[in-house]
Amino acid sequence: MNAYELIFWLLTVMAISCALGVILSRNPVSSVLFLIATFFAVSGHYILMNAQFLAIVNIIVYAGAIMVLFLFVIMLMNLNADTEPQKNRLVQLAGVVSGGILFLVILAALKSSTNNMLEQTSTDIGLIKNLGKTLFTKFVLPFEIASVLFLSAMIGAVVLGKKGEEGPQTPKGA
Amino acid sequence: MKAIIAATLLGVIMMFTGLFVKDKKQVVSVAIIAFLALLGITVWEVAEASATAPAMLFNNMLRIDSYALWFNMMMAGCTFLYVLLMGKDVMRVGNHVAEYFALILFILCGIFLLTGYNNLLMLFLGIEIMSIPQYILAGADRRNLKSNEASLKYFLMGAFTTGLLLMGITLLYGATGSFYITDFTFLRTESLNPLALAGILFILVSFAFKVSAVPVHMWTPDVYDGSPTAFTAFMSTIVKAGAFVGFLRLFHIAFGSLSEHWMMIVALITAATLLVGNVTAVFQQSVKRMLAYSSIAQAGFMLFAIAAVNASAWQGMIIYGVAYSLATIGMFSVLIKLKDYTYDGFNGLAKKQPALAFFTTIFLLSLAGIPLTGGFMAKYFVLNAAVQQGDMLWLVIFALLMAAISVYYYFRVIIAMYFKQGEAEMAVEVNSSDKILLGITCALVILLGAAPHLFLGSI
Numbered sequence: 001m002n003a004y005e006l007i008f009w010l011l012t013v014m015a016i017s018c019a020l021g022v023i024l025s026r027n028p029v030s031s032v033l034f035l036i037a038t039f040f041a042v043s044g045h046y047i048l049m050n051a052q053f054l055a056i057v058n059i060i061v062y063a064g065a066i067m068v069l070f071l072f073v074i075m076l077m078n079l080n081a082d083t084e085p086q087k088n089r090l091v092q093l094a095g096v097v098s099g100g101i102l103f104l105v106i107l108a109a110l111k112s113s114t115n116n117m118l119e120q121t122s123t124d125i126g127l128i129k130n131l132g133k134t135l136f137t138k139f140v141l142p143f144e145i146a147s148v149l150f151l152s153a154m155i156g157a158v159v160l161g162k163k164g165e166e167g168p169q170t171p172k173g174a
Numbered sequence: 175m176k177a178i179i180a181a182t183l184l185g186v187i188m189m190f191t192g193l194f195v196k197d198k199k200q201v202v203s204v205a206i207i208a209f210l211a212l213l214g215i216t217v218w219e220v221a222e223a224s225a226t227a228p229a230m231l232f233n234n235m236l237r238i239d240s241y242a243l244w245f246n247m248m249m250a251g252c253t254f255l256y257v258l259l260m261g262k263d264v265m266r267v268g269n270h271v272a273e274y275f276a277l278i279l280f281i282l283c284g285i286f287l288l289t290g291y292n293n294l295l296m297l298f299l300g301i302e303i304m305s306i307p308q309y310i311l312a313g314a315d316r317r318n319l320k321s322n323e324a325s326l327k328y329f330l331m332g333a334f335t336t337g338l339l340l341m342g343i344t345l346l347y348g349a350t351g352s353f354y355i356t357d358f359t360f361l362r363t364e365s366l367n368p369l370a371l372a373g374i375l376f377i378l379v380s381f382a383f384k385v386s387a388v389p390v391h392m393w394t395p396d397v398y399d400g401s402p403t404a405f406t407a408f409m410s411t412i413v414k415a416g417a418f419v420g421f422l423r424l425f426h427i428a429f430g431s432l433s434e435h436w437m438m439i440v441a442l443i444t445a446a447t448l449l450v451g452n453v454t455a456v457f458q459q460s461v462k463r464m465l466a467y468s469s470i471a472q473a474g475f476m477l478f479a480i481a482a483v484n485a486s487a488w489q490g491m492i493i494y495g496v497a498y499s500l501a502t503i504g505m506f507s508v509l510i511k512l513k514d515y516t517y518d519g520f521n522g523l524a525k526k527q528p529a530l531a532f533f534t535t536i537f538l539l540s541l542a543g544i545p546l547t548g549g550f551m552a553k554y555f556v557l558n559a560a561v562q563q564g565d566m567l568w569l570v571i572f573a574l575l576m577a578a579i580s581v582y583y584y585f586r587v588i589i590a591m592y593f594k595q596g597e598a599e600m601a602v603e604v605n606s607s608d609k610i611l612l613g614i615t616c617a618l619v620i621l622l623g624a625a626p627h628l629f630l631g632s633i
Binding site: 106109110111112137138139140141142145146148149151152153155156158159160162 | 178182185186189231232233235236268270273274276277280283284287293295296299302303306307309310313314316325368369371372
């Protein structure tokens with residue numbers, strides 16, 4: 001086992017155990033912290049695959065911005081064990097059974113698969129220079145069209161979040 | 175491609191209109207011009223397109239064939255009619271009128287992508303551009319708690335199924351190393367990669383959600399009931415037809431050769447959708463909620479076009495999409511004028527507004543699939559496609575049985591209007607232009623029933 005494999009397995013174990021921590025921990029704040037750790041482990045995988053840009057963006061955007069936002073929201077909402085909704089036993093059982101069935105089906109489907117995942121041939125595809133080139137040549141249309149998506153999300157923020165002028169009840173200019 | 179650019183640009187222009195034009199009525203007029211312009215551009219594109227070779231654009235990211243152009247034109251036409259009929263109602267929803275129309279234009283941009291994608295990346299972007307404005311429109315009535323609930327529910331569930339879609343795309347990429355849907359046709363049944371099969375299953379589930387098929391239909395009644403009625407009319411018709419064409423393209427062009435693997439699943443989903451949609455609709459007290467369940471039931475019929483992999487299915491999809499959209503938009507534009515959305519709210523409408531009651535009757539007959547209306551031809555086309563496919567006679571018979579059930583709840587409205595005593599209270603004044611527009615919609619529904627080939631063009 002060389003150093004590469006050692007790091008790979010280390011990161012894998014870390015990612016999976018932290019992901020389990022996210023769903024198993026009772027406290028929402030520690031869930032978020034586990035999720036941040038998961039993102040770091042996944043970013044480590046990206047670096048192993050020579051995709052530095054993706055790794056950095058993953059840390060800055062997800063671990064940095066989004067998760068801190070989550071943390072703030074959870075702290076402001078002041079969640080604790082008392083506010084947790086009581087779930088019906090029957091519903092829980094149904095969830096476990098249906099989830100288990102799905103797991104079995106996918107397991108049965110993938111069991112016969114003999115490692116025929118395609119191998120990535122080029123190893124420097126994740127470098128910023130190559131990424132930029134592909135983004136502006138081969139994938140230019142999806143890259144540009146995505147702006148429509150972000151524009152509509154921005155309009156949504158204004159439409160749903162703008163204060164005041166709530167219609168007839170609110171007196172204007174008062 | 176012109177239509178995609180036009181929808182985006184007109185959306186941006188519409189957005190800025192909100193900045194400069196303060197009078198809501200003028201905003202609606204600008205919107206009508208914008209949608210007319212969009213319709214004009216789609217017509218222009220149909221006229222100049224060559225019938226033989228589809229246009230491959232941007233490294234084969236888009237494959238715009240004559241079917242896509244024709245469907246785009248139909249959808250732009252339906253949306254134009256929708257804006258004419260419901261523009262005033264959109265105005266009453268809230269203060270951001272220009273933004274609502276901009277979002278509707280962006281949704282159309284998403285639909286145009288869904289009719290012309292050739293790459294799973296474009297499929298994903300199309301689905302998202304179509305969905306995100308809908309989450310916003312669902313919550314546009316901010317003072318109404320039900321509208322907020324609808325928006326949040328739709329957003330959470332939609333985001334979850336988008337995750338499933340991405341998972342499916344990833345698995346397909348893992349199996350084939352390609353995002354191009356035409357590349358998947360080399361997947362052969364003998365040497366099928368299990369990863370690809372799992373991917374197809376994931377994509378099937380997420381599409382079933384987007385078109386509100388059972389068992390992932392649970393969001394539909396709450397979202398359609400809670401959203402402002404003006405937007406429900408758009409979300410349950412044109413958007414649904416657009417999502418169906420995306421569904422059709424992927425499963426016929428890319429996975430058509432593998433149909434033996436997914437045909438049974440789609441057939442079972444179809445049967446479940448028809449059963450749950452129709453039977454639950456019978457027990458509803460509110461007409462708006464009944465229409466939500468009816469949209470599930472109608473989705474069941476449209477699923478026939480997915481299950482039957484042949485050319486008739488493609489024709490049936492256009493006819494069904496247009497017939498269903500026209501009748502449902504008409505129905506909603508009558509409903510929105512009433513104060514009471516329950517069946518009792520329709521009592522005595524025939525005495526008070528005979529024209530309105532007559533048009534409503536035609537729309538309901540079309541939805542039920544009575545001959546000489548568009549709904550009948552639509553059902554005929556999709557069921558015919560299923561019969562041609564063979565092996566699905568049990569499903570066709572079952573669907574006819576379910577169509578008979580649907581007659582019950584559609585006719586309850588007609589009975590309330592014509593045979594029950596009461597004073598149907600109107601929320602808004604019905605003027606003569608409303609009646610003329612409803613008359614035009616009605617005429618189109620009947621024309622579709624009498625001469626469906628006019629709506630198929632050269633397809």
